[in-house]
Amino acid sequence: MKNIYLDHAATTPAAEEVIEAMKPFYNEIYANPASSHFPGQKAAAALEDARESVAELIGAKKAEEIVFTAGGTEADNLALKGAAMANSEEGKHIITTAVEHHAVLKSCEYLEKHLGFEITQLGVDQEGFVNPQELKDNIRNDTILISVMAANNEIGTIQPIKELAAVARENNIIFHTDAVQIAGQLKIDVNDMNVDLLSLSAHKFNGPKGIGALFVRKGIELVPQISGGSQERKRRAGTANLTAAVGMGKAAEIVSTNLDKKITKLCSLQDYFIKELFSNFDEIKLNGPREQRLPANVNISFKNLDAESILFNLSLNNIAAAAGSACASGSLSVSHVLKEIGLKKEYAKSAVRFSLGFSNTKEEIDYVVQKLKEIIERLKSLQ
Ligand SMILES: *Cc1c(COP(=O)(O)O)cnc(C)c1O
Numbered sequence: 001m002k003n004i005y006l007d008h009a010a011t012t013p014a015a016e017e018v019i020e021a022m023k024p025f026y027n028e029i030y031a032n033p034a035s036s037h038f039p040g041q042k043a044a045a046a047l048e049d050a051r052e053s054v055a056e057l058i059g060a061k062k063a064e065e066i067v068f069t070a071g072g073t074e075a076d077n078l079a080l081k082g083a084a085m086a087n088s089e090e091g092k093h094i095i096t097t098a099v100e101h102h103a104v105l106k107s108c109e110y111l112e113k114h115l116g117f118e119i120t121q122l123g124v125d126q127e128g129f130v131n132p133q134e135l136k137d138n139i140r141n142d143t144i145l146i147s148v149m150a151a152n153n154e155i156g157t158i159q160p161i162k163e164l165a166a167v168a169r170e171n172n173i174i175f176h177t178d179a180v181q182i183a184g185q186l187k188i189d190v191n192d193m194n195v196d197l198l199s200l201s202a203h204k205f206n207g208p209k210g211i212g213a214l215f216v217r218k219g220i221e222l223v224p225q226i227s228g229g230s231q232e233r234k235r236r237a238g239t240a241n242l243t244a245a246v247g248m249g250k251a252a253e254i255v256s257t258n259l260d261k262k263i264t265k266l267c268s269l270q271d272y273f274i275k276e277l278f279s280n281f282d283e284i285k286l287n288g289p290r291e292q293r294l295p296a297n298v299n300i301s302f303k304n305l306d307a308e309s310i311l312f313n314l315s316l317n318n319i320a321a322a323a324g325s326a327c328a329s330g331s332l333s334v335s336h337v338l339k340e341i342g343l344k345k346e347y348a349k350s351a352v353r354f355s356l357g358f359s360n361t362k363e364e365i366d367y368v369v370q371k372l373k374e375i376i377e378r379l380k381s382l383q
Contacts, residue, residue: 050249091142156297
């Protein structure tokens, strides 16, 4: 059996059409989009087309609401730091959750440490959900920004963003969501969700690495986090990564085509995988919810075993998955997300995240389950 890649939440391969679309932009259409000469104008037009495609993916009305960044991490940094700095005269309190990606958590930490903001981290329930009432209860007069991820990258919990954003709207507070995990897995509509800021990363939906975007609703002020020229309507300095932006635009077009069908396929593969796991293994636990779960995410604990050993053995069989816990070079420390959902140690240290992609098949899942049976049996016999 060839390599089986089940780590799409970490990154996805660039689609063939994406690579093709990018090619001319290395050495044919290479002018700086900021240059006013003819080749520059051609480059600028391509950049604006890409922006249009990204806007369409998320239902943004105006392409100028899209700011290209160097990825999801930078989009989160710009959203958090940019909005906090631009609104600090109104207040210095930010609400987020304890299960965010580190790009959000560390941006908050930075604002707290260096700029005197106060951060409230909302907890989550055992399935990873934030409670809208709890958000309401934590709003203060000086709350200026709320940031809640659209779906969790480790356990797949889809947050009730519409409800949470409504709470923010009622209180006239800016709402940001890290939507990096949902592109290609859920339909995104920034106006239906009613969010002000939304982060995306191209390499999570078959686009190139090193490019992302932040949706910035018209009227929302941001202090740029990279100083320099007036690119991206003065919100992100630096010569645009035109090639990558074109790739992201193409990936956005491809992923929105027949999205419902793709989602249905992912969901049925996920169902199949989960059923197979539960019919073949005892003492396992699905982390995260069964409903309101990302269609690609299967995070499963094998009681009392060690995630690292399981992953190592899977890898020996050419199967790539990830730890539900963050492995810091050999030492397994339980991730902040698994801690927050209150997972007991015997389950937390054995959590393995499989994340599906559009190209995975049932046959691959069968093979993985069969290999897992051998691996788990052997690991148990060694205990
Ligand atoms: C991958 C990811 C990011 C970071 O995106 P990069 O483009 O890799 O910087 C941010 N948030 C979430 C939820 C992610 O899954």
